[in-house]
Amino acid sequence: MTAIGNATARPGEATTTAFKSRFLARMVIVLIGGMFLDGYVLGILGPVSGRMAEDLQLTAVSQGLIAAAALVGILFGAPLGGWAADKWGRKSIFMFDIGLFAVASGMQFFIDSPVWLIVVRLLMGLAIGAEYAVGWPLMGEFAPTHLRGRLLGAMQIAWYGGFMIAFLIGHLLSEYTEAGWHFILGTSTFVAVALFLARLGLPESPRWLWSVGRKDEARILAYKYMADDALDDVQHEDVRTGSFGMLFSKQHWRSTLFISGFFFCAVTPYFAIATFADSVLNQYGLAGGLAGGVGLSAVALAGVVLMFFLIDKVGRRVLTVPPQWVCGIVLALIGLWAGAPAIVVLILFLLFSFFNAMYTALTGVYPSEVLPTEIRGIGTGFAVAFSRIGAGIGIFLMPVSMETLGAGPTMLIAATVAFAGAGLCQWLAPETTGKTLTEAAAGYSH
Structure with missing residues (x-):
């Protein structure tokens, strides 16, 4: 017998389909939990602001810095976490980031100064950034080809669900209980601790093990945890050391430009509008509060759910490109139609939230x-x-822009940002539906 972590199996000895299904379900739950936390820590801020x-x-300025602190943390935590996950493996970073988040989140119960609140939410952002960089790859590397799109998409469902649930919880606790803003912000700690415990004992990614030359360990874990036909694709991985510079090489620059530009243009308008939903809607004579914030988030969640059911049937491109053009047009109409009736403006904002969420889910x-794995x-x-x-x-700039x-x-x-994303994806977005990870990466890199 050969033991790897908590996995014990002989090379070539596959476990039952039921065991693998239970493992995949557990992996999905703990990974989407990380995305839930990201949405939660952003959504919980609005009701207590x-x-x-x-x-x-x-x-x-202080309000803007507190709101943006977690995002700044993600800015640094994501590339550092990704570099560490490619160098030392997915499992160690997977546990470290959720532990860091739990500690930093718990500190919110005791903070009484703006500076410390900024610092703590910066640490939470560092942890979330690392979670993105290891969570999505880990899900993709374990997911069966025919379920990969839906499982990766489910992580985005969790993000929007976390944002909406946090906004709801924050509003209810703030309006109908004596709970202070310290406690309301700190509620994310309970989720983080539960996820840390649930992750104990999970295995390393066989694809990563193979890519660094640890082939025997990769075979053992692939047979134990992955779909029966997965080992063949794992064995097509190259044994190669990755580096940051490879992202901008002749082979991979298109991939880097596409995923980075697409992501930038997808989230910039949504974060600004959703975070300050109350003030944005009030500018157009619409009621904000619970109905405004939760309404926009609920419609966004519906868009991601629709994507979840369609992605492995209609393909990636049809859910990526056309909705971006729709969002650009919708935002332009809101901007140009100064005297539009309030109900029309509300419908346009809801359309934006729905279609933006649909294609933003593809960024994951x-x-x-x-x-490639390396x-x-x-x-x-x-x-x-x-x-x-x-x-x-x-x-940071939304309140300033609305005021000035x-x-x-x-x-x-x-709208300009949305149109830029649509044009980029019209040019570069590939169709990867039905391809193994090895086939998808190889087809886009050459």
Whole structure:
């Protein structure tokens, strides 16, 4: 017998289909939990921002920095976590990031200054960034080909669900209980601790083991945990050391440009509009509060759910390119139609949330498919970091733009970003449906 971590099996000895199904279900739950936390820590901020600003006597700049701190953390945590995951494996980073998040999140119960709140949410962002860089690759590397799109998409369902649930919980606790903003922000700690415990004992990725030359260990884990036909594809992996520079090589620059630019243009307008849903809707004479914030998030969640059911049937490109053109047109209409009735503006915002969420979900699918294993972590991390530059800019500048330029010009800027993403994906978005990871990466890199 050969023991690898908690996995014990002879090379060539496959476990039952039921065992593998239970393992895959467990892996899916703990991975989508990480995405749930990312949405949660951003969504929970909106409902308590007013009380927190009053208690801490925050300036507009301080509010923007607190809102953007987690995104700045992701900016650095994603590429660092991806680099570490490609160098030392998925499993160690997988456990470290959720542990760091739990500790940092717990500190929110005790913070009483703006500076420390910024620092703590920065640490939480570092952990989430690493989670992105290891979670998506790990899901892609374990998922069966025929389920890969849906399982990667399910992680985005969790993100939108986390954002919506956090907004709801935050609003209810803030309005109907005596819970302070410290406790409301700190509720993410309970989820993080549960995920840490659930991850104990999970195995290393066989694809990563094979890519670094640890082939015997890879075979054992592939037979024990992966679909029966997965070992053949794992054995097509190249044994090669990845590097950051490979992302910009002649072979991989298109992949890097595509996943990074697509991600940037997808999340920049959404983060800005969703985070400040109350103030944006109020500018157009619409009621904000619970109905506004949760409404936009609920419609976005519906868009991701529709993508989940369609992605492995209609393909990636049809869910990526056309919805971006729709969002650009919708935002342009909001920006140009200054005297539009409130109900029309609300419908347009809901359409934007729905279609934006549909294609944004693909930002979590493509990196695992178009990048080879040796740079899958660092490439995913780089794309996530680049996207958070846009998200941070959107969140930080949205209040300033709404106040100085007005709602119309602000929406036109958002429309320009959406059109840029549509054009990029019209050019570069590949169709990877039905291909193994090896086939998808090889087909796009040459």
